[in-house]
Amino acid sequence: MPRLPEHSPSLFPDVDTVESLRRVADALPEGVFVTDRDGKVTFWNRGAERITGWSRDEAIGQRCSLLAGDYVNGCTCGAGPLYCGIAERSRTARRCTLRTRDGRPQVIVKNAIALYAADGTPVGTLETFTDVDPGPELACALGGAVAATAPGDLCGLVGRHPAMVELYRMIRLVARSSATVMITGESGTGKDRIAEAIHSLGERAAGPLIRYSCAALDPGAAEGELFGTSDGRRGRIASAERGTLLLDEVSGAPPALQTKLLRLVEDRTFTARDAAPIPADVRILCTTQRDLRHLVQEGRFRADLYFRLAAFPLHVPALRERIDDVPLLAERFLAEQRAAGHAVGTLSPQTLRVLRAYPWPGNVRELRNTIEYAALVAGAGEIAPEHLPRDVLESRAAPGTPCDPDVDARRALVEALERTGWNRTRAAELLGVSRVTLWKRMRRLGVADPGER
Secondary structure, rough: OOOOOHHHHOOOOOOHHHHHHHHHHHHOEEEEEEEOOOEEEEEEOOHHHHHHHOHHHHOOOOOOHEOOOOOOEOOOOOOOOOHHHHHHHHHHEEEEEEEOOOOOOEEEEEEEEEEEEOOEEEEEEEEEEEOOHHHHHHHHHOOOOOOOOOOOOOOOOOOOHHHHHHHHHOOOHHHHHHHHHHHHHOOOOOOOOOOHHHHOOOOOOOEEEEEOOOOOOOHHHHHHHHHHHOOOOOOOHHHHEEEEEEOOOHHHOOHHHHHHHHHHHOEEEEEOOOOOOOOOOOEEEEEOOOHHHOOOOOOOHHHHHHHHOOEEEEEEEHHHHHHHHHHHHHHHHHHHHHHHOOOOOOOOOHHHHHHHHHHOOHHHHHHHHHHHHHHHOOOOOOOOOHHOOHHHHHHHOOOOOOOHHHHHHHHHHHHHHOOOOHHHHHHOOOOOOOOHHHHHHHHHHHHHHHHOO
């Protein structure tokens, strides 16, 4: 039988035994589950089985990330009460989305309370949730997540680092417009996923998203591939009609192509060979991992094209700049493996420390490959450090290096305060905590406002 925390019965003074508590929970129509301090499920009632599709035997022992919805609107499960904020707030109540066993998004109303040991140490959470009809307004607010059937409908965006929270806000802001967006960032950071999110949240979501790689194509074939041919063969621009055209790695566009792109961006027209100009009803997004400003200075990229493409710039941070998101990303990738029917274990605390210590030069793409490799090597057992690829193991931190969670907490706190100009109300919103909690955290971690130093 699944084991509940020993103090749980005290939450229900009229219930004498843990077995009675189980029967009471199973009689409820709502989903009820309990997690330990690491986010692993220790209790799962029949209501949770009905709503999620995960049986009790499948859920027990798994991290609550098996419920993770999209990471903008969704239930950011999997981190455990010490990291997701429940322990600090004591209780939470919200409407969000989760993912069912077959990959469907489901809107729920969720309540969660922290469970404490006799000495006041947080040891887990008790959570209840009810499935609800989203209605048209909420479905629109979720940007289509409710209507989607494939996992990752918001492009797999994962992270609670302040830089990612700000990126989510900017994506939602620009998605409602028709502005041309330039998405910058290192290779592997997920620039294409950002483009997918902008498209899916915008007015052209029902239209196609057509990609065109400016770097990979032979310059001689560019006109026919992108603009079409005079004999009637459609190009990528025509295929993107009433949708979005994504110019991938636009820094690689040769000079002749840059000239034609300028006309497309400026006039929203294009020509197929020597034919008459054709209107282009498309939204334009572009990505680049190179600094186009330097290319402009070197005379390798047109300045007029750069300024038109960069009407609304978005930067995707490197994974090493948001290392606190590594556990969330790793758990999401494991959840995807489970949803695909693979027997996958959980990450050991030692493995998480190794993952956090690695600089991730290949960013999120490298982390995904690492988790898939380790899950395959470990099978259904716990994923230990020795299951990781050699490159990750050889770059691990020196033996004996302490793992101090306060260091990470202080860094995230300072980053949030600096991003908001030390406005405590805005910094608290960015971190998802109350202003009082922010103030207490500043005192505990020794963070002082510049004006108070």
